[in-house]
Amino acid sequence: MLAKLRLLTQKNLIGLITSFILFISIFILPGLLPAALIPALLGFIGLIGFGYLGYKTYLFLKENPEFKPSESTTLIKVSGSVIAIIAGLLFGLLMMLIVNPGQAFQGIVTIVSGGFRSIQAMGNMIYFSVPIILTGLSVAFAFRTGLFNIGATGQLTMGAFTAVFIGVRWGVLGEVSPTLHWIVALLGGAVAGAIWGAIPGLLKAYRNVHEVVATIMLNYVAMYLNTLLITNYIYNSDYARAMDIKTTAATPKWNLDLLFPRSSIGAGIVIALIVVIILHIILNKTTFGYELKSVGFNRDASKYAGMNSKRNLVYSMLISGAVAGLAGALMFLNLGKHLKPVNVLIPEGFTGIAIALLGLTSPIGVLLAGLFYGSLQQGGYFLQLLDYKPEIIDIIIAVIIYASALGLFLQKFVINTLKAREMQLERSKQNEALEGSDDE
Amino acid sequence: MDYIIEMLNITKEFPGIKANDDVTLQLKKGEIHALLGENGAGKSTLMSVLFGLYQPEKGEIKVRGKKVQIDSPNDANELGIGMVHQHFKLVHNFTVAENIILGFEDTTYGFLEFDEPIQKIKELSNQYSLKVDVNSLISNISVGQQQRVEILKMLYRDAEILIFDEPTAVLTPQEIEEIMGIMKELAAEGKSIVLITHKLKEIKQVADRCSVLRKGKYIGTVDVADTSVEKMAEMMVGREVSFEIDKEAATPKETVLQVKNLSVFNELLQKDDVTDISFEVKKGEILCIGGIEGNGQTQLVEAITGLIEPSNGEIILNGEDITHNSIRKRNIAGVSHIPEDRHKYGLVLDYSLEKNLIFQTYFTPKFQKNGFLKFDAIRDNAKRLIKQFDIRSGKGATTMARSMSGGNQQKAIVAREIDRDTELLIAVQPTRGLDVGAIEYIHKQLIEQRDNDKAILLISLELEEVMNLSDRIIVMYEGENVGEFDPEKVTENELGLYMAGSKKKE
Ligand SMILES: Nc1ncnc2c1ncn2[C@@H]1O[C@H](COP(=O)(O)OP(=O)(O)OP(=O)(O)O)[C@@H](O)[C@H]1O
Ligand SMILES: [Mg+2]
Numbered sequence: 012m013l014a015k016l017r018l019l020t021q022k023n024l025i026g027l028i029t030s031f032i033l034f035i036s037i038f039i040l041p042g043l044l045p046a047a048l049i050p051a052l053l054g055f056i057g058l059i060g061f062g063y064l065g066y067k068t069y070l071f072l073k074e075n076p077e078f079k080p081s082e083s084t085t086l087i088k089v090s091g092s093v094i095a096i097i098a099g100l101l102f103g104l105l106m107m108l109i110v111n112p113g114q115a116f117q118g119i120v121t122i123v124s125g126g127f128r129s130i131q132a133m134g135n136m137i138y139f140s141v142p143i144i145l146t147g148l149s150v151a152f153a154f155r156t157g158l159f160n161i162g163a164t165g166q167l168t169m170g171a172f173t174a175v176f177i178g179v180r181w182g183v184l185g186e187v188s189p190t191l192h193w194i195v196a197l198l199g200g201a202v203a204g205a206i207w208g209a210i211p212g213l214l215k216a217y218r219n220v221h222e223v224v225a226t227i228m229l230n231y232v233a234m235y236l237n238t239l240l241i242t243n244y245i246y247n248s249d250y251a252r253a254m255d256i257k258t259t260a261a262t263p264k265w266n267l268d269l270l271f272p273r274s275s276i277g278a279g280i281v282i283a284l285i286v287v288i289i290l291h292i293i294l295n296k297t298t299f300g301y302e303l304k305s306v307g308f309n310r311d312a313s314k315y316a317g318m319n320s321k322r323n324l325v326y327s328m329l330i331s332g333a334v335a336g337l338a339g340a341l342m343f344l345n346l347g348k349h350l351k352p353v354n355v356l357i358p359e360g361f362t363g364i365a366i367a368l369l370g371l372t373s374p375i376g377v378l379l380a381g382l383f384y385g386s387l388q389q390g391g392y393f394l395q396l397l398d399y400k401p402e403i404i405d406i407i408i409a410v411i412i413y414a415s416a417l418g419l420f421l422q423k424f425v426i427n428t429l430k431a432r433e434m435q436l437e438r439s440k441q442n443e444a445l446e447g448s449d450d451e
Numbered sequence: 452m453d454y455i456i457e458m459l460n461i462t463k464e465f466p467g468i469k470a471n472d473d474v475t476l477q478l479k480k481g482e483i484h485a486l487l488g489e490n491g492a493g494k495s496t497l498m499s500v501l502f503g504l505y506q507p508e509k510g511e512i513k514v515r516g517k518k519v520q521i522d523s524p525n526d527a528n529e530l531g532i533g534m535v536h537q538h539f540k541l542v543h544n545f546t547v548a549e550n551i552i553l554g555f556e557d558t559t560y561g562f563l564e565f566d567e568p569i570q571k572i573k574e575l576s577n578q579y580s581l582k583v584d585v586n587s588l589i590s591n592i593s594v595g596q597q598q599r600v601e602i603l604k605m606l607y608r609d610a611e612i613l614i615f616d617e618p619t620a621v622l623t624p625q626e627i628e629e630i631m632g633i634m635k636e637l638a639a640e641g642k643s644i645v646l647i648t649h650k651l652k653e654i655k656q657v658a659d660r661c662s663v664l665r666k667g668k669y670i671g672t673v674d675v676a677d678t679s680v681e682k683m684a685e686m687m688v689g690r691e692v693s694f695e696i697d698k699e700a701a702t703p704k705e706t707v708l709q710v711k712n713l714s715v716f717n718e719l720l721q722k723d724d725v726t727d728i729s730f731e732v733k734k735g736e737i738l739c740i741g742g743i744e745g746n747g748q749t750q751l752v753e754a755i756t757g758l759i760e761p762s763n764g765e766i767i768l769n770g771e772d773i774t775h776n777s778i779r780k781r782n783i784a785g786v787s788h789i790p791e792d793r794h795k796y797g798l799v800l801d802y803s804l805e806k807n808l809i810f811q812t813y814f815t816p817k818f819q820k821n822g823f824l825k826f827d828a829i830r831d832n833a834k835r836l837i838k839q840f841d842i843r844s845g846k847g848a849t850t851m852a853r854s855m856s857g858g859n860q861q862k863a864i865v866a867r868e869i870d871r872d873t874e875l876l877i878a879v880q881p882t883r884g885l886d887v888g889a890i891e892y893i894h895k896q897l898i899e900q901r902d903n904d905k906a907i908l909l910i911s912l913e914l915e916e917v918m919n920l921s922d923r924i925i926v927m928y929e930g931e932n933v934g935e936f937d938p939e940k941v942t943e944n945e946l947g948l949y950m951a952g953s954k955k956k957e
Contacts, residue, residue, distance in 0.1 A: 079466075081466075082466040296823055296824060297822050297823055297824065298813050298818075298822055298823075298824060299822060301806070301813055301824060302813075304799075304802075305799045308799045308800070308801045308802065309795075309798075309799045309800070309801075311795045311796055312795065312796050312797065312799050312810075313799075314778065315756075315758065315778070315788070315796040315797070316778075316782075316810045316811050317777065317778040317780075317781075317782045318779075319777075
């Protein structure tokens with residue numbers, strides 16, 4: 012065990028040191044440094060982060076000198092998405108030209124730069140993206156295993172209610188330990204989401220009910236149930252909303268609010284990152300993920316190989332639901348955020364579908380796509396300073412997101428362009444070689 | 452010049468491999484031109500280039516003497532080029548007629564026109580005796596019939612140049628005879644045909660000329676009439692191939708598999724697919740179940756391997772009743788299974804080769820620890836099998852199964868199942884789609900397994916394979932066991948009569 016740890020440390024000493032520096036600078040230093048130095052600290056963090064990425068790329072290229080971009084599926088997928096995003100932005104621009112031609116170009120710049128206008132905006136971008144990343148992960152995970160989870164909204168709602176209920180009613184936990192309270196509330200949300208996800212899983216496995224039908228129906232059940240439960244158990248009739256959660260139930264800030272002053276950022280993004288890593292590991296490194304993916308790719312073959320596809324199906328929906336439930340919990344375990352007993356489906360669940368597609372259903376892709384969404388939302392907020400109405404802004408963001416999700420279809424185009432480039436390069440190399448030999 | 456198609460100096464690359472390297476193919480009008488080459492030699496790729504599915508990096512294509520650019524199958528259709536793919540491309544929940552007109556629909560005011568097309572399909576089907584029911588769903592008809600649909604699809608589009616990519620790999624001997632006849636008829640009418648096949652006998656039977664590819668390179672073109680089968684095999688493999696199988700007489704030992712009064716009921720057709728079948732397979736012998744496709748062999752195997760539930764009877768493995776055990780339990784107890792349908796059951800096409808090679812063993816301590824996959828062990832396993840079974844592909848262990856050639860996909864499955872080294876190996880059409888060299892190797896492997904005291908249950912439609920490999924033969928007809936034979940004492944002809952149901956032993 013120790014030997015193994017030592018080996019790991021030796022193998023990636025630089026990675027370890029980098030992580031350590033990053034950890035200190037993100038979670039500890041902001042509490043110690045004077046506010047004036049925070050921007051510099053942020054710059055430092057960015058420098059270290061990107062520097063490390065660059066270093067890794069350099070290492071990779073050194074080890075694989077034969078590397079051809081057109082043969083890297085990851086690269087092709089990523090560039091497909093980037094092109095798609097550009098196409099999405101062009102569509103957005105078109106929308107703006109139609110609505111308000113005078114400010115369209117200024118507007119598109121505002122939207123694109125949204126999350127990076129100020130440190131505060133950056134923090135808010137991250138804050139906004141957290142539930143979207145999680146619902147995106149929820150949909151993507153189910154998708155990987157061949158299931159179309161349209162029910163992230165319902166799972167999120169159940170998670171949100173349970174978390175808020177614990178946050179309001181189980182104040183004793185906070186007296187025992189303030190950390191315990193929000194953790195239990197968070198886990199409660201995940202469990203509720205898991206249960207809500209497992210129901211369609213069970214129905215599909217043992218009653219052959221299609222998951223799309225079951226999840227859509229359960230969305231409505233969750234919506235009405237939520238209204239009923241709020242009004243019965245945690246209703247604040249003065250404001251017609253759920254009661255305030257106890258302060259101990261709110262997710263902590265972990266100094267992130269100092270790093271991004273005046274923004275709403277909190278521990279949510281850290282939790283989302285942990286979920287990204289866990290799902291990535293499950294899908295790519297474990298026998299469980301191997302089974303889940305094979306069932307998703309080819310159910311017959313998985314049966315032939317002796318995999319228990321029914322059990323896997325239920326587990327997959329369970330995990331998917333838990334992640335969506337977590338999204339709900341993180342959304343509402345914030346002071347000043349309140350669940351309301353209104354019969355409206357929470358939109359984050361559906362946005363998750365588009366984000367899952369845009370992120371090509373890979374956990375890391377979803378993380379990036381979610382941040383992109385958060386940035387657009389920030390941009391939309393600034394757009395109000397120009398002459399655009401909030402509804403129009405929502406439409407523009409929707410157009411951009413959905414046009415971008417078309418990225419899947421652009422991969423082939425990317426492959427061909429890359430190949431053409433490489434062939435040209437090779438030809439010119441050959442020509443040079445020929446000319447070179449002529450000279451002699 | 453009277454070449455109808457000229458593919459000149461075609462080069463097509465895939466990651467890690469030149470699938471076609473400066474290949475030239477010239478097709479005369481009205482000829483049947485065979486394309487021969489080992490698994491992965493680049494035959495399907497070359498034809499996909501002609502059909503507009505791939506763009507070559509170099510080379511040009513001339514159709515009827517004119518240089519053309521074929522960017523998509525639609526372009527190919529317009530030039531009169533049709534193709535039946537190695538793995539059919541039919542929409543399973545569409546009817547036969549819908550599949551045939553797909554992409555070529557007539558509409559009136561935006562509504563699909565069916566009467567006229569169906570009339571045309573029926574005429575074509577009569578003219579070439581390609582019998583199909585135009586209203587059946589594809590998922591309900593046999594592969595042989597699906598093949599006919601693919602051919603009708605080409606004819607419906609008035610194709611003049613017909614490409615057949617391994618049309619006979621999935622057919623029964625009778626159906627092969629039929630399709631050979633149809634090809635000759637088409638050629639006599641002036642259509643030009645490219646035929647890809649690994650069966651040299653078929654080339655001898657119908658082809659006029661034969662072009663040979665080896666590892667992506669063009670080796671040459673010969674007139675079939677003055678070239679022996681051996682010579683063609685040598686051109687293709689680059690060494691002599693033996694068609695004879697040496698094997699010692701079997702020395703059967705204890706019983707491994709015992710099937711007692713097994714029946715399988717078909718809910719859809721409300722009749723038995725398998726009726727009251729009993730037999731035993733012993734250590735050290737190859738028992739072959741012969742028969743024409745669709746006489747219950749598939750269901751028999753599926754019942755033994757656990758893919759379907761039998762309605763009656765018992766399956767006993769090494770003295771233990773496994774009739775109702777899960778597939779996983781059967782696998783662990785010692786059953787390996789080379790499935791009939793490699794894409795449905797055999798592979799996860801979107802997994803890499805190395806991941807496909809641990810399909811039933813990923814959970815064993817060899818490949819996993821605490822639930823985490825051991826990637827080094829998986830890679831080593833793949834490298835070993837790739838070497839041993841000569842599985843060819845662009846990127847070795849990390850190649851996506853989807854991008855491998857049909858024959859190499861098959862080799863991967865066979866390698867995986869033989870390597871599991873279980874007491875019982877059920878091999879259904881193990882050499883389907885393999886080249887002669889690979890067949891030779893797989894046959895040797897099967898016999899070696901037998902000599903190592905493994906029990907082998909072989910299901911094959913090919914009489915030659917049946918006669919060469921088996922130690923005992925059982926013939927199935929309409930789900931029943933109609934007789935058991937000793938391959939030494941029975942002729943192919945006689946077996947054929949039992950298979951066709953015109954004779955039956957008591
Ligand atoms: N789409 C693809 N992507 C990557 N590699 C490919 C692709 N298609 C084919 N190849 C590779 O090109 C080579 C030639 O494949 P091809 O399918 O043409 O062989 P083939 O001669 O038809 O063999 P078989 O007799 O087994 O069908 C193989 O090594 C295969 O792995
Ligand atoms: Mg092929």
